[in-house]
Amino acid sequence: MAHSYTPGLAVADRTVVRRRRLLPLPGTLLVKNGDVVTSHQAVARAELPGKVYPINLANQLSIAPDEITDYLVKKQGDAVQKDEILAENKPFIKWFKTEVRSPVAGTIESLSTVTGQVLLREPPRVLNLLAYIDGRVVETIPQQGVVVETACSLVQGIFGIGGEVWGELVLAVTSPDEPLGPAHLAPNMKGKIVVGGSFLPAETMARAKELGIAGLVVGGIHDKDLRALLGYDLGVAITGTEQVGFTLILTEGFGTIPMASKTFRLLSRHAGQKASISGSTQIRAGVIRPEIIIPRSSSAGQAPSEMQRAGIRLGDTVRIIRDPLFGKIGEVSGLPSDLTRIPTESEVRVLEVTFAEGTRAVIPRTNIEVIEGA
Amino acid sequence: MTRSSSTPPVIDYPLNVIVATDCGSTTTKAILIEKVGDEYRQTYRGEAPTTVEAPFEDVTRGVLNAIAEIEELSKRKILDGEKIITPCRDARTGVDIYISTSSAGGGLQMMVTGVVQNMTGESAQRAALGAGAIVIDVLASNDGRLPHEKIERIRSMRPDMILMSGGTDGGAVTHVAEMAEYIAAAEPRPRFGVTYKLPLIYAGNKDAQPQVRRILGEKTALEVTENIRPVLERENLAPARNKIHDLFLEHVMQQAPGYKKLIEMTGAPIMPTPAAVGLIMETIARREHLNLIGVDIGGATTDVFSVFDGVFNRTVSANLGMSYSISNVLAEAGLANIMRWVPFTIDEQTLRNRIKNKMIRPTTIPQTLDELQIEHAISREALRLALIHHKSLATGLKGIQQERTISDVFEQQTSGRTLIDMLTLNLIVGSGGILSHAPRRIQSMLMMVDAYEPLGCTMLSVDSIFMMPHLGVLSTINEQAATDVFVRDCMIYLGTCIAPIGQGKEGDLCADYEIVFPDGRLVKDQLAFGELRLFALEPGMKANITLRPAKSVNLGTGAGAAMTREVMGGAVGLLLDGRGRPLQLPAEQSARVAALKKWFNAVGLYPQG
CATH class of the missing domain: 2.40.50 (OB fold (Dihydrolipoamide Acetyltransferase, E2P))
Structure with a gap:
């Protein structure tokens, strides 16, 4: 029977990820199966034909x-x-x-x-493909690239800009609902990945650029600030190649939205450790979300994790992803199977969510996401 | 004689039960069509997520899941393990044929080249669009880019296929050979599959064929066909379109995950979804002798089809859509254009953030009335922009000589005028989630009326559950079945819109009207400027309307000239639009909101709250 499947974003303390590192055209591999690699190490090389x-x-x-x-x-x-x-x-x-x-x-x-x-x-240009994450080579694809595996903590963002960077994870705020102001940033954060709370204003972006911060992870930003940062209005969410001085990852969305406390707690626990992040986002079929990967020292007992869910269950922790309750987190307390008429007069499948303060709301099933790894 | 791989097969047994699927980027939709008495009806439908991507990487999984849903609902056994039972074994087992369309994996993406951009370049673009492709770039000798920029562009793109045109037969070969050299130097690579050669169709000057074969024969999977512009005055798009379909099946589809299996399962060639929709639109226009505009507004793209005086055109606005591309509608239309349709005030920052949040979470639906109204406002702009795009490409041939007489002295028109004439337009067909699933049918109708501003008398309809692709491919093997289902189950007539051309002060007389309803009831009244009036007129019913417009107002028969017409009813009825054409909304914020509220209330657009 058909069931409702709402994929959420991964927030997992212990998991194993594999990343395919592929050259854009055939080249030579520089590592072999079983090699331990670091994020900045070249794993394959190709010569890009000249112009x-x-x-x-x-x-x-x-x-x-x-x-x-x-x-x-x-x-x-x-x-x-x-x-x-x-x-x-x-x-x-x-x-x-x-x-x-x-x-x-x-x-x-x-x-x-x-x-x-x-x-x-023109003469060919040498392209070095880097490992991106600290880990071990578990598969080689002749002439094309490798698969690197790492045991890690993983947080997926909802939207990002900018490419792959790595550095020490630093917490700049004390709670997930605290906005990341320019005063939170300091010169010793250069080259690091800074975690903020609910909101990133334009002034903080400018300060981050000035200080040479490698990456910023926050709950939300305003669209107008994104437009000012990019210099254009982003029409389609296919990103990853922007060069704005840092990589930016939003964990919640647009507006002032406190970072989910689970995400904030996880990132807090790993402050001081090295993280690899990518702002690359593609919201089409074959969705790609930005990610924060914090490698761990041991992978014992962990299997590669491609989290599969059967559907929404009672008791699942969910986030509401559409106004009027956008950003609120609660627990599924009812799953009526009949279609329900909502204020727009559409008849849709809904669920009931109970929030921490005890209030309840009926929400279309398509307007929630399960917080994975809960 | 060898049969082209895209030619439908001849079926020599009766088709009484048909299962059809459309494999979209995100959902695979299946429908069951059965012969009930003498006519075909769509009886059951099922859907399942498309499974082209990891972890499944096999499109047939989604197809089987969607068909399994039909099995469950219809209690008919269709699947035997992973096989579809064909033909029918008995009244409750099997189907007579299985057919499919596909746009999974981003559809068919093509690059086209020509010599002169608005001549052979445009012809090549029309050929590719008509075959159901998304054209990712048009390269031409005179496109303003420097040669090395063209080469860089070709290199950076990963099309599924290239269509090369250029030159009339017997003309100069140099420019065509030059373009072939650029393509060869760029060594273009296909989007899917590292090992196979990129399919390239050459449909240009026949005298340049030897050069093109020499330059590109080794580097690409080259196919040569008839010139799409053998002489300046004539386009010959059919051979190139057929070749595109052949290569789509032979090369592109073979690379997509699971498609080899799917091709074996189907009883007729798989068509690209937009090509199938185009086919059904052409069929309706031909059968009913209509001029029509069809639109399919999706999450990522908006396709517009038109048939005017038998000439078919299709365009795809690749980044105008209601979810993945919603933010691009804002970028292209501008905030002010979207806001003009919103019947309340909202600050810019909130609206921008909401639109971006829809972009990053594209599957969400409006939960409150104001959210629904914002989406409807955005859809009006997406529809409007896509039609502007369509008008620019659906033109007569450019660059041709025109015979002029003394009577043309005061009306010198250039060649290449748009073929879209809103006055001679008979029918608008809307499709896509926002139109097909609007909570009230009047909402779909007014979205299309506001976006397209039809002139004179125009019928409007929507596709009930987006089954036009299925019917398009079905029409290639059984036109009667396709037509039956189209008329009875697919098309929902909304009604007729009558919109006088002209402008006047709000409250001034626009036209006097008399309507004689089917039950003999007579309504006589006046339509004022700035007024919308809606009359219930059941589907299938006809009414007679006589309008006597004010002196400066035109109904398509000349300024001030009266018009009498028989108009068709529908799920909404008869809409008299006295808002004037071109449609102008009050510039001042509170006046605009008041006008929108008045119009929306007059037709019962939204629930009163």
Whole structure:
């Protein structure tokens, strides 16, 4: 029978994660199965082909395309330096001489007698693929990359920006509902991952950038501050390549929302330890959420964890993810199976949530998320 | 003769029970169609999460789960383990055929190239869009990008397929060969599968075929077909579209997880979802001799289809949608345009945060009335922007010579005018969650009326449960079954909107009207500017309306000219829209809110609270 499945975000103190580290194109592996790796260690390397520069010799020399080979000084496959002569004409009068010089250093990749073009390619660029997390190589994929496994604590955020960084985890606030103000940041936090509480204002972002903080983890921000930070209005949640000076992870969403106390407690326990974080988010099919991975020293007795849930159960801790009770956390106290009419007049499946103070609310099932690892 | 892989098979036994699925990005929807007496009806439906991604990585799992739900509801045995029982063994066992469409894994993503951007570039774009693709970029010799920028762009994209066009037959080959060289230098790689070559269709100047074969034959899985623009004055899109469907099945689908199995299960070729929806739209327009606009507003994208004077066009606005792309609607439309449809005041920061929270948690639904009204406001803007996009591409051919006579002296029109003429539009078909599942049908109707601003007399309808893809693919093997189900179970007529063209002061006379209802009742009254009036008119019922507009007001028959029409009813009825065209909302905040409240109350748009 069909059942309601509401995947939540992982907040797990003990788990094992595997991360596939893949090159964008075939290359060489630098580690082997069983190797212990650290986050900043290169595990594979590839040569990215250089940029291609087309030059239309026929146009520049005012000749027919099929004549270009007669004017070329270099031939296909030759290396050329920047400003080196590629082709020239041989006029009777020297004044009319035209030389075509290479705009870049590289090699002549191809010639075309149909279009009169020469394609130059810059030298390849070496790309080192880093391990990202401290762990052990458990699988190698020839020419493509490796799988690194680590026993760790894992927190998934709801949204992030910026790429992979790592550093010491620092707690800057004392409670999950305390906003992270600029005064909470100090110069000794440079290169570290700073955990705040309910909200990150624009002034704190500016201060973090100034101090060279590697990453920020907070409950929420205002959309207008995100827009100011990025310099544009983010239309589609596909992120990870932004370069704003730090990686930012939101654990709850947009607005001032206290960080879930479970998340805050977990991060507090690991203050002073090294964490690897990634702001990469993709909210489409094949969802990717930002993550905070805090490797632990031992993996004994832990299996790789891809948390699977059968559905929502009575007693589950859930977070409400839509107004008017957005951000509130409670326990499932009722799961009526019949459709219920809500104030919009839609008839939907609902559940009943009881909050810590004893109040209850009826919420559409699609508007809650289970706090995983609870 | 070899049959193309996308050609539907000839079925020589009666099709009485049909199961069809649409494998979407997130949900696989299955429907059961049965012949009841002389007509086909959609009887049961089931759905399950799509299983293209890890941990399952096999699309057929989701298909079997969705069909299992139908089995459970219909008490018909359809599955034998992981096989679909075909044909029917008895009255309660098996189905006669299983068919499917798919947009899972992001649909079919294509890059197209041409020589001149608004000529062969646009033709190539139309061919790809018509085949159900999302066009991720259009490269042309004159697109303003430098050659190395073009190469970088090709390299950075991971399309499923490239369509190359350019030049008329017998024209110069240089530009086409140049583009082929850029593609070869970029060494494009497909989105799925590291080991296979990227499919590339060449549909340009036939004289350049040898050069293109030489340059790209080794580096890509090259297929050559007829030129999409053999002469400037004519487009020939069908061969390229068919080739796209073939390659979609032979290459792209083969790489997607589980699709080899799915292809074996189906009794007819799998179609990309939008291609199937386009097909059913074309079928309706042809059968009813209508000009129509169809829209499918989803979470990530909005597809617009149109058929005007038999010419079919489709566009996809890849980042206009109601969940994943909701924030992009805000970015493209601007806050002021969204706010103009919200009948209360809300501060900018709260609204922006709410929209972003919907983006990051796309499956949530509005729980309160104000949240619902905000979503409806956003949907009006998404629909409006997608239609603007569609109008810009659904045009006549550009760059062609036009014969002019002395009578054209005062009306010099350039070539490439949009084909979308709201005055000759007969029907708007809406589809997608926000339209199909609106709590009141009038909400769907007014969203479309506000976004599209139909002129004169226009019918509106919605797809009941989004079964147009299934019916599109069904129409390739059994048109009668597709038509029966479409008319009886799929399409819900909302009614007719009559919107006079012109503007006037609020309260001034817009038109006098007389309506004769089917029971003989006569209603005679005046429609004032700034007024919306709704009359109940049951589905299938017709009324006669005569309108005598004010002197400056036009109903499509000329300023001040009267019009008498027979209009169709529907789930909502007959809507007289005296708000004027173009539709203008009061600029001042409190006046705008008051106007919206007046209109919304006049048609009973939302519950009074």
